[in-house]
Structure formats: structure tokens, C-alpha cells
Amino acid sequence: MTRPAFxxxxxxxxGLRILDLFAGAAGAGMGFWLxxxxxxxxDIHRQPRNPFPFIQADALEVLADRDFVEGFDAVHSSPICQSFAAVTDWRGSRxxxxxxxTPTLALLNSYGLPWIVENVVEAARFGPLRADHVLCGTQFGRNVRRHxxxxxxxxxxxxLVEPCRCHRNRDLVPFGHKNERAFADAMGCxxxxxxxxxxxxxxxxxxxxGTALAGHLNAQEVTA
Structure with a gap:
């Protein structure tokens, strides 16, 4: 598939390569690129607006391919969050x-590569994720509440990053905004x-x- 590299x-x-699993339309991938x-x-689904070299496949099957994965310097993964997200409970469809x-973390732990896993906060409260960092859009100047x-x-x-400023902030663009561009633009997507x-x-x-990860990897190379 031709990717919209423009x-x-x-x-x-x-000088570093990262594998982005469950990539979607590249919210995480774009940050690593920057x-x-x-x-x-x-990603298992076609993602026509993901601008990076793209493999349509089951992410867990790709992650289990040790020869392929070890060709990268690091791995990022964003497994679907619906099995832990509070909104799924409200819909009664968890x-x-x-x-x-859980299987993503198990596979990643079998590697020596640096990795990052992202998920909803509830995955740390009620699931297997350890919340080393909890981030919100308002900490980075984005007008969205996105923990x-x-x-x-x-x-x-x-x-250290700026403190979260979403509490009682009435200027934030709501998650379900009906304007076709408003939420995506507020996210920086x-x-x-x-x-x-x-x-x-x-x-x-x-x-x-990613900036911190690159610093870590480059420091490891210097001391190796």
C-alpha cells in the first residue's frame, strides 16, 4: 500500500528504528517520528492515513517473531483498551x-529490547499495566483531556512535565465533539x-x- 508520506x-x-504495534492511524507513531x-x-486493520511503512497483520503474531522484532532498537505497543476502559462498562460490552x-506484556518481557506500552488508566488500576507515567493532553499544551x-x-x-490542567477546565474540546475536525485537531492528529x-x-x-528513549539508547551505545 502506498503511504501518504507527504x-x-x-x-x-x-539513527534508531522503532516497531509500533496496534498502530492505528499513527498517533503514537507520529510522536516517535518527531x-x-x-x-x-x-495493525490488523487497514490504516490508509497511517503515513509510515505499514504491515497489516496481527500484532501479537508479529511480536512473537523474534528474528523480525530484534531487528528494531525498541518496541511500542498500544493494545486495544476496551477490555479495561470504563466506557466499555457503561455500554455493557466489555x-x-x-x-x-496481558499477552503483549508477556511477549515484550521475553525480549531485552527497550519497550513502551500504552493503555487507559483503568488498565493500571484493574489490570496488569504498571503506570510508570500517566499523561494528559493539557500537560503538553493540547486542549483535550486524554489520560x-x-x-x-x-x-x-x-x-517532570507540566501538571495536568484538565480539572474543571471548560475550554477543553470534548471527546465526542460533533465537528469533524475539532477533536482530531485538538489532539494534534x-x-x-x-x-x-x-x-x-x-x-x-x-x-x-521517544526523546527520552533515544537518549537512553544513544547513551547505551556510547558506553557499550
Whole structure:
């Protein structure tokens, strides 16, 4: 499939490659690209607006291919969140979604590569995710309330970001905004539809995490 590479902003390559699993329309992938990574995306569904080299496949099957995965410097994964998300309970349909987070963490733990897993905060409260970082759009100047938890493996870092400013903030663009562009644009996902953005995260999250990850990897190379 021809990818719309014209969407990609110019930036210097840091010499590193990251595998982006459950990639969707590339909210996370774009952040890693901005941090300097070469991104390869994997998703079981066609993602015509994902601008990166794309593999349409089952992410867990790809993750189980050790020879393929070890060709990358790091792995990021965003397993579908419906099996843990509170909104799924409200709809009474949690049983309709498999838990893909648990097998993802198990496979990632079998590697020595640095990795990052993203999911809803409830996956840390009630599921297997460890919330090493909990991020919100308002911490990065995005006008959206979008809390997501991140677990890091085989590396870690500590840094401060602005405090979350979403509490009682009436200026935020709501998740279910009917304007076709409003929510996607507020997220910083300007190449997506609103529907795709509702399944994504702001690229600012992985730009921040990816910059730290690149620093870790480059430091490891220097000391090796």
C-alpha cells in the first residue's frame, strides 16, 4: 500500500528504528517520528492515513517473531483498551473485547529490547499495566483531556512535565465533539478523521517519551 508520506514533517533521523504495534492511524507513531525514530507500523486493520511503512497483520503474531522484532532498537505497543476502559462498562460490552494487554506484556518481557506500552488508566488500576507515567493532553499544551498510562520495560527515566490542567477546565474540546475536525485537531492528529483520533493518543506523549528513549539508547551505545 502506498503511504501518504507527504504528511510527515521534516526532522533529523536519530539513527534508531522503532516497531509500533496496534498502530492505528499513527498517533503514537507520529510522536516517535518527531523524536527522530524511523517507524514501522503494524495493525490488523487497514490504516490508509497511517503515513509510515505499514504491515497489516496481527500484532501479537508479529511480536512473537523474534528474528523480525530484534531487528528494531525498541518496541511500542498500544493494545486495544476496551477490555479495561470504563466506557466499555457503561455500554455493557466489555466481554465482547479480548484482553490483548496481558499477552503483549508477556511477549515484550521475553525480549531485552527497550519497550513502551500504552493503555487507559483503568488498565493500571484493574489490570496488569504498571503506570510508570500517566499523561494528559493539557500537560503538553493540547486542549483535550486524554489520560493515558505508560509502562516502560528494559529502560526507565524520570523527568517532570507540566501538571495536568484538565480539572474543571471548560475550554477543553470534548471527546465526542460533533465537528469533524475539532477533536482530531485538538489532539494534534491533524491528518486523521475525528473517529480515528478517538482511537489515538496525542503525538506529544510519544514525542516526549521517544526523546527520552533515544537518549537512553544513544547513551547505551556510547558506553557499550
Amino acid at each position: 504528511l510527515l514533517p521534516d526532522r533529523p533521523w536519530n 523524536a527522530g525514530f524511523e517507524v514501522t507500523a503494524v 466481554q465482547d473485547y479480548p484482553d490483548l494487554l 493515558r498510562a505508560f509502562q516502560t520495560g528494559n529502560w526507565d527515566f524520570f523527568d 491533524t491528518w486523521m478523521t475525528n473517529l480515528e483520533a478517538r482511537q489515538a493518543i496525542p503525538p506529544a506523549y510519544t514525542h516526549w517519551l
